[in-house]
Amino acid sequence: MARISFKFFLRQVEIGWVVDEAATGEEAVEMAAADGGKKYDLIILDEFFGQGLMRGTEATSVMRKLGVTAPIVGLTNADTLVPAHRERALAVGQDHVLGKPFTSVDKFRHILRRVLEEKTSAKSAPPTEGEKGDRGNKHMLGIR
Numbered sequence: 001m002a003r004i005s006f007k008f009f010l011r012q013v014e015i016g017w018v019v020d021e022a023a024t025g026e027e028a029v030e031m032a033a034a035d036g037g038k039k040y041d042l043i044i045l046d047e048f049f050g051q052g053l054m055r056g057t058e059a060t061s062v063m064r065k066l067g068v069t070a071p072i073v074g075l076t077n078a079d080t081l082v083p084a085h086r087e088r089a090l091a092v093g094q095d096h097v098l099g100k101p102f103t104s105v106d107k108f109r110h111i112l113r114r115v116l117e118e119k120t121s122a123k124s125a126p127p128t129e130g131e132k133g134d135r136g137n138k139h140m141l142g143i144r
Helices: 004-014 025-037 056-065 081-090 106-124
Strands: 018-022 042-046 071-079 097-098 138-144
Touching: 018 025, 018 042, 018 081, 025 042, 042 056, 042 106, 056 071, 056 106, 071 106, 081 097, 097 106
Parallel strands: 018 138, 042 071, 042 138, 071 097
Antiparallel strands: none
16 A cells, blocks of 8 residues: 555645644654644654664653643554554553554544643643644644
């Protein structure tokens, strides 16, 4: 199966966010930790992405230790999404884990919105301009 661009997929989901892409887990950690870990409103990490050695769950664990608080959605092959994997992903700080391939763009869109609503409602105060960064729209870090 051909690799589909993350930006192309998000255009299909039509959530209209600014998307940055990382090629490896190491690069994703570096990007997420920049600006004190507050640049991204959502991070999507594939368990087995890119050419790097760091898996999505390992990248999540490092991001959380570095103070990244954005919701993190983990992706993995549906056939490997067993309860033990889900529990490990949640234990290291992922907010949700999805199996792929996706059968419905609507389902993916719904889950992203739900994760963001849950994370936002857990905060006691709305983010300040400094926390949101210098952009007006939502900013996401994803895989390529």
